[in-house]
Amino acid sequence: MKRMRAWSRGLRRTRRQTLVGTLSAQAGLAIEGVELALRACEPDADLDALVERIEQVEHKGDATRLQFVHLLSTRVVTPLDREDMFRFSRSLDEVLTNTRDFVRETRAWQVQPDAHSRAGLEHVRRGLNRLLGAMDAASGRISRERCAAARTEGRRVREQYEDGLRQLFLGELSMEALARRELLRRVDVIGLRLIEAIDAVVDGIVKRTI
Numbered sequence: 001m002k003r004m005r006a007w008s009r010g011l012r013r014t015r016r017q018t019l020v021g022t023l024s025a026q027a028g029l030a031i032e033g034v035e036l037a038l039r040a041c042e043p044d045a046d047l048d049a050l051v052e053r054i055e056q057v058e059h060k061g062d063a064t065r066l067q068f069v070h071l072l073s074t075r076v077v078t079p080l081d082r083e084d085m086f087r088f089s090r091s092l093d094e095v096l097t098n099t100r101d102f103v104r105e106t107r108a109w110q111v112q113p114d115a116h117s118r119a120g121l122e123h124v125r126r127g128l129n130r131l132l133g134a135m136d137a138a139s140g141r142i143s144r145e146r147c148a149a150a151r152t153e154g155r156r157v158r159e160q161y162e163d164g165l166r167q168l169f170l171g172e173l174s175m176e177a178l179a180r181r182e183l184l185r186r187v188d189v190i191g192l193r194l195i196e197a198i199d200a201v202v203d204g205i206v207k208r209t210i
Contacts, residue, residue, distance in 0.1 A: 020079055021137035022068040026092040027128055029061045033099040034125045034190075040106045041118045047107035054103045061096045065089055079140040080204030088204070091197035095128070095190055102186045109179040113187075116164030117180070120157045120187040127153030127194050134201075144205045151198045157191025160184075 036054045039045055068089045072078065078085060102121075106113060127150040134146035164184045168177050 018137055018140065019068065019071055019075060019085060020135050020140045020142065022064060022071060023085070023089060023092065024132060024135045024137050025064050026061060026068065026089060026096075027132040027135070029057055029064060030092055030096045030099065031125060031128045031132065033057050033061075033096045034121055034128065037099050037102050038118065038121050038125070040103045041113045041121070043112060045106075047103070050103050051107050054100045058096055058100045061093060065093045080142070080201065081207050084200050084204030084207070087200035088197050091193050091200060094193040095124070095197065098186060098190045098193060099124075102183065102190065105183060105186060109182075111176055111179040111183070113183045114164060114167075114180050116160045116167065117184050117187045120160040120164075120184070120191060123153045123156040123160065124187070124190050124194055127151070127157075127191075127198075131194075131198060142201055142205060144202060147198050147202050147205070151195060151202075154191050154195040154198060157194070158188060161188035161191070 033054055036050050036057065040047060040050050069086075072082060072085060072089075102113075130146055130150035130153065134143040134150065136142070161184055165181065168181055168184070171177060
């Protein structure tokens with residue numbers, strides 16, 4: 001058992017020491033953040049605890065991004081174009097930052113997010129999982145086909161945003177409705193940052209094939 005744990009720790013260190021492995025770690029932290037945001041949508045959510053937890057995750061995300069930037073600056077050869085990899089990392093970081101803001105705002109306004117916000121976050125989670133599955137830390141390869149599937153989930157976030165706005169405008173305009181609109185917009189921004197991340201990595205893949 002101890003040998004297995006040591007092997008697992010060694011594998012995690014190896015993953016973190018590669019560019020694609022560090023990007024995978026960023027995507028994993030973004031997924032963790034989205035899962036916390038989904039918990040914040042539940043009626044009995046402990047929002048104080050969730051804010052504390054997602055801030056911890058976001059700090060880990062900042063550290064992982066700094067590690068990626070350091071690795072990028074020390075590598076002579078990179079799996080994809082440097083600028084595209086940098087954009088990819090930055091957009092993943094912004095996914096997590098906006099997810100943290102969603103949880104903070106949910107607590108600040110004391111309003112339960114509506115079904116469209118929850119559905120949008122589910123699409124973000126699925127998109128991030130597919131993006132994570134597209135990255136092979138060992139080989140440094142990233143699957144263009146799996147990135148395309150992840151982008152489809154990102155587009156569906158905007159559909160939830162538009163449907164949610166229509167529903168809100170059909171009802172009474174109140175402070176609660178305005179707060180829900182802001183939360184819905186925050187989810188839309190998360191989806192847009194996810195699409196930007198995917199577009200950056202796909203641009204890099206295309207350049208490699210030219």
